Amino acid sequence: MRCPFCGSLETQVKDSRPAGDGSAIRRRRVCPDCGGRFTTFERVQLRELMVLKKSGRRVPFDRDKLMRSLEIALRKRPIEPDRLERMVNGIVRQLESQGESEIASGKIGELVMEGLRALDSVAYVRFASVYRNFREARDFNALVDELAHESGEIPEDELTPPPVKTSPPGRL
Numbered sequence: 001m002r003c004p005f006c007g008s009l010e011t012q013v014k015d016s017r018p019a020g021d022g023s024a025i026r027r028r029r030v031c032p033d034c035g036g037r038f039t040t041f042e043r044v045q046l047r048e049l050m051v052l053k054k055s056g057r058r059v060p061f062d063r064d065k066l067m068r069s070l071e072i073a074l075r076k077r078p079i080e081p082d083r084l085e086r087m088v089n090g091i092v093r094q095l096e097s098q099g100e101s102e103i104a105s106g107k108i109g110e111l112v113m114e115g116l117r118a119l120d121s122v123a124y125v126r127f128a129s130v131y132r133n134f135r136e137a138r139d140f141n142a143l144v145d146e147l148a149h150e151s152g153e154i155p156e157d158e159l160t161p162p163p164v165k166t167s168p169p170g171r172l
């Protein structure tokens, strides 16, 4: 770990101990070149996730952005923050455990739809009605903006479930 004061690469760990609830390690370090002291934290990151967008661009997966889009879909719904937190954790773990470091943006949308369907039917329909219009041509970021615009403006009794996929008619 490079010394933040003088740039030396020779810093030494003085002690290591669990931090917080044990999900992190706190290390106190000292630099032998300048005497500077600093602290680092080590946390588990199962996988560095990248999102492959429709445009072909890759961006780091943004948990906060996912959380915001769900908060918007769940606005004014009787869902406890803990349950939303658990749902997001579950989605992130599913993404992390896919064995791919790159995720198509549509895959995130699918997992969100599955999670919301289990959590709250109104939020699910709210999300689905917007998501349907976006998944062909646009990406998840645009969806978040659209949700912010839409939510609260559609009376609940006007919401209808998304159409059921039907297979094309067979030939006679």
Ligand SMILES: [Zn+2]
Pocket: 003, 004, 005, 006, 007, 008, 031, 032, 033, 034, 035, 036
């Ligand atoms: Zn130093």
